[in-house]
Amino acid sequence: MKDFGQTGRFGLLAAAALLATASTGMDAAAQQQAVVPNAPALEWDPNDPRIGLGAGWLDAESAISGLELLAAIPRAEGFFNPTTPADGRFNNTDLAFQGHRLIQGNYNGFQIIDISNPADPVYELSVVCPGGQGDVSIYGDLIFMSAQETRGRLDCGIEGVNDSISAERMRGVRIFDVSDMSNPTQVAAVQSCRGSHTHTVVTQPGDTENVYVYIQGTSRVRPGGELAGCSGGMPDEDPNTALFRIEVVKVPLANPAAAEIVNMPRIFADDQGNISGLWQGGDHGEGTQSSRLTNQCHDITAYPGIGLAGGACSGNGILLDISDAENPRRVGEVADPNFAYWHSATFNNDGDVVVFTDEWGGGSAPRCRASDPATWGANAIFRIGEGGQMELAGYYKLPVPQTETENCVAHNGSIIPVPGRDIMAQAWYQGGLSLMDFTDPENPYEIAFFDRGPLSIESLFTGGYWSTYWYNGRLYGAEISRGIDVFRLTPSEHLSEAEIRAAESVMMGEFNAQLQPKVEWTPSVDVAQAYLDQMVRSNRILNTRAQEIQRVLNGNASASQLNSLAASIEADVVQIEAGELGGDAERMARLASTLRGMAM
Amino acid sequence: MLNRSTTTALMALATGALTACGGSSSSMSTPSPSDGPRIVQPGAPGQNGRSFSTEELDNVEGVTFTEADVRFMQGMIPHHQQALQMTALVKQHATTDAVRQMALRMEISQRDEIELMSTWLRERDQPVEMPMGDMGGMSGMGGMNHMVNGLHVMPGMLTAEQMEALTNARGLEFDRLFLEGMIQHHQGAIDMVATLFNTSGAAQESTVFKFAEDVDADQQMEIDRMRGILEQIR
Structure with a gap:
């Protein structure tokens, strides 16, 4: 059995925990049967290689x-506890990117990592x-x-703040100038009442x-005597x-030291001005999930595009309508009988679909067990209609069960x-990484994954x-608790080489997941091939037409050849839209547009 | 505590582990400790930062748990255990579906949290059981240093008389006593959290902070829900 290995102490602790688990295990199993969620059960392939993976820290x-795992580097010195891999003071958290650098957040600070060669990430600086x-x-x-x-200090000190009311405490958003990345x-x-989750x-x-920064606070409100x-x-x-609010910070780029909260919008208010105008907490009927009272946002993803x-x-x-960034205004809302705690949002590139995640169990509980419903602790995918109306399309959950000792949720x-x-x-x-295709929001499915065994099989860390x-x-x-992993996509039945190359061709100078960029593809053979591959895969293009397009993409086609092919594809689009021809009008139109772009 | 030798050992372990992963091991890399990153600590806004020397690495760990944290965890375990004694009665005696569902949810979360607290204490070489005669610094609790049904009494916990009344109650009377009792019980947990946060040096460690906040938020939510059910059955 593989455990955390290098310390005997840990093994003993784990064994003690096992006894505790065993004594309650039977009850827990009986418990699961007593709760009958009004939700579909998880289904999975019994031969999935993620089942039964051996445990261990590193x-x-x-x-x-x-996927191919290119690199896996453990956390840097000073940012982990060698005797306790799951020491919460050193959890790695979110990521941000700029140029050839990756910024890794951590409960203890952050790291700057050089990813000039993504297969060989190098720690540059620990903060x-x-x-x-x-x-x-x-x-x-x-x-x-x-x-x-409450341990956060204005001066970044590691000693914490003893007094329950203290001018030394920092809860909010810190702003660092990194014009000199080495210093x-x-x-x-910027201090806020609930801090910044x-x-x-x-x-x-x-x-x-x-630039504006929205603060999402979810913690205890601190005493007025402190702030x-x-x-x-x-x-x-x-x-x-x-x-019942978020805070909006305005940051003057020429003088970021003057950053301050300029608005505290009551974004949950109803038409009568009741600031608690949304979900009041509790379940949605028999067998449904209990959703939390809406008095906070856990996360907001802005898509200015x-x-x-x-x-x-x-x-x-x-x-939220953020066309006026300082004054976000709610334009739509949904509740869901399967959601315990709305956690994060991601738009598709077109901006007409949004994926919400449910962090049932708070992230430290095992919520991907075989007995956990397929729509709880999952993603819910919504189509966005006129004026911000959202309509539920489908759910997606990691399609393979995890063990009792793996914290797992969307x-x-x-x-x-x-x-x-x-x-x-x-x-x-601990459910790992899963790539979800939600092109058809009603039928999302998995196209790639990576998963490690649990940190321990005896106890949940x-x-x-x-x-x-x-x-x-x-x-x-x-x-x-393990560090940073780097992957590249590899071709499979779900993803072609051209689709991968087209994705890899998209370059950004900066990326923050919560500030979603609008991607535009530079017309190329790979982009055109990607559209063709998709239509062939889904059997939505005539063989003869597909072969003709392939011949043009294979050769060094001239501008006039590309334009000519584009014209005939555009004619197809007209026929498809008129119902005179089967096929995929949207992809054909994108393909034609790509060909014309290549011809320019 | 971090020190150079354990860090080096870990790096070596990591290298071995990654090689053992198979597949693309040749392209894997691990920074060697000798060229580990420089460590800096910024100052407060407007102040200069400083560098951490290698010798100071031991100090990077920062805040650790305190006696108050240990007492909080040790005290919350029997507190949760009484909740389980109460929810166990629901299976036989409750008449309202909403009460049954509420109790089932509580049973799962309180059980998970007992496991979390026990693990937290064991990891830190602390006894899971509160030492006899120790009221966990819960000053003002003098005279309450006793047991009910084999559990240390903590704030909000039902007295022996209340537990007996609940055990003997039937029908809607049971549901009412359960809800009233659990509201009182949960309010005690919220008070324990408030006491913790008001104690000098307490709840500075991340796991304690997160757990205390979760208890606060979860139990407040359940109190609100139970008040709603109580109004419906009254």
């Missing part, structure tokens, strides 16, 4: 499909600044970091002088409560820019992927 067995969660974003010369714990300096510490950088199109104006009562008795943000807000998923991910498809690479904590994000051709996974 030596767990793993299973992989459709000690505790406070948790340590979610990070980067924008130009600024790094933003969330701090929510980050803290230029501002997560935050979201929001840009205002047309405004190059400021003036803070109180945490319910709205009827405390109309100025720090609950479509003027919207998706808010995962406790008991609701909401859409978590953070980002879009892999394969033209013509909507694909999300998503972290499922929190670990697994916090985030898995795509950046400039590679996938990066932030493993809470």
Whole structure:
């Protein structure tokens, strides 16, 4: 049996935990049968290689499909506890990217990692600044970091804050100037009543002088004696409560030290002005999930390219109009009988579909067991209609059961820019990494995965992927207790070489998952081939037409050949739309447009 | 505590582990400790930062748990165990579906949390059981240093008389007593969290902070829900 290995102490502890688990295990099993969720059961392939993987900290067995693991580096010195892999003070958290650098957030600070060669990531600098969660974003010369714990200090000290009311405490968003990456300096510490669990950088199109940061606080409201104006009562008795709002920070880029909260919008208010206007907490009827009272957003993903943000807000998923970044305005909301806690949002590239995740169990509980319903702790996928109306399309959950000792539930991910498809690479904590195709939102399915065995088979220690994000051709996974993993896509029945190359061709100067960029593909043979591959795979193009297109893509076609082919494809599109021809009008139109782009 | 030798050992272990993964081991890499990253600590806004020397690595660990944290965890275990004694009665006696569902949810979460607390204590070489005669620094609890049904009494916990009344109650009377009792019980947990956060040096460690916050939020939510059910059955 493989355990944490290098310390005998750990093995003994684990054995003690086993006894405790065994004594309650029977009851827990009986318990599961007593609860009958009104939700479909998980289904899976019994031969899935992710079942039965051996446990271990840095030596767990793993299973992989459709991906290649290029690198796996453990957490840096000072950012883990060698005797306790799951020590919460050193959890790796969110990721941000800029140029050839990866920023890894950690409860103890953050790291700057050189990813010039993604297969050989090199730690450049460790920055000690505790406070948790340590979610990070980067924008130009600024790094933003969330701090929510009561140990967080203004001076980044590691000694914590003893007094329950103290001017030394920092809970909110820290702003670091990293114009000299080797010497980050803290230029501002924006204090907020509930601290910052997560935050979201929001840009205002047309405004190059400021950037905005939304603070999502989920923690205890601190005493007014520590930060003036803070109180945490319910709205009827405390109309100025720090609950039921987010904070909007305006950051002048020329003088980020002047960053301050400029708005605290009541984004859950109803038409009557009741600031608690959304989900009131509780279940949705017999056998349904109990959803939390909507008094906070856990996370917000801004998509300035479509003027919207998706808010995962406790008991609701909401859409915000952010065309005026300083004054976000709610335009749509949904509740769901399967969701316990709305956790995060990711749009498809077109911006007409949004994926919400449910963090049932809070991320430290095993919620991907065989007995856990297929729609609980899962993704819910919504179509976005006129004016922000959302309509439920489907659910997706990691399609393989995990063990009792693996914390597992839907978590953070980002879009892999394969033209013509909507694909999300998503972290499922110890459930690993799963790539979800949701091009057809009613029928999402898995196209690739990576999973390690549990940290331990005797007891649950929190670990697994916090985030898995795509950046400039590679996938990066932030493993809470194991470090950083880097992957590349490999061709499979679900993904062709051209589709992979087309995705890898999309380059960005900067990436924050909560500030979703609109991807546009430079017309190329790979992009055109990707569309063709998709139509052939789904059998939605005539063989003769497919062969003709393939011949043109294989040869060094001239501009006139490309335009000529585009014209005939456009004629097909007209016929398909008129119902005179079978086929995929949308992809054919994109293919024709790509061919014309190549001809220019 | 971190020190150079354990770190080096870990790196060596990591290298071995990755090689053993098979497949693409040749392209794997692990930074060697000798060229580990520089460690800096920024200062407060407007202040200069500083570098951490290698010798200071031992200090990077920072805040650790305190006696108050240990007492909180040790005290919350019997507190949760009484909740399980109460929910066990629901299976036989409750008449309202909403009460049954509520109790089932509580049973799962309280059981999970007992496991979490026990693991937390064991990992830190602390006894899972609160030492006899120790009220966990719960000052103002003097005179309450006793047991009910084999459990240390903590704030909000039902007295022996209340437990007996609940055990003997039937029909809607049971449901009412269960809800009233559990609201009182949960309020006690919320008070314990407040006491923890008001104690100097407590709840600084991340796991304690997160757990205490979860208890606070979960039990407040359940209190609100139970008040709603109580109004319906009254």
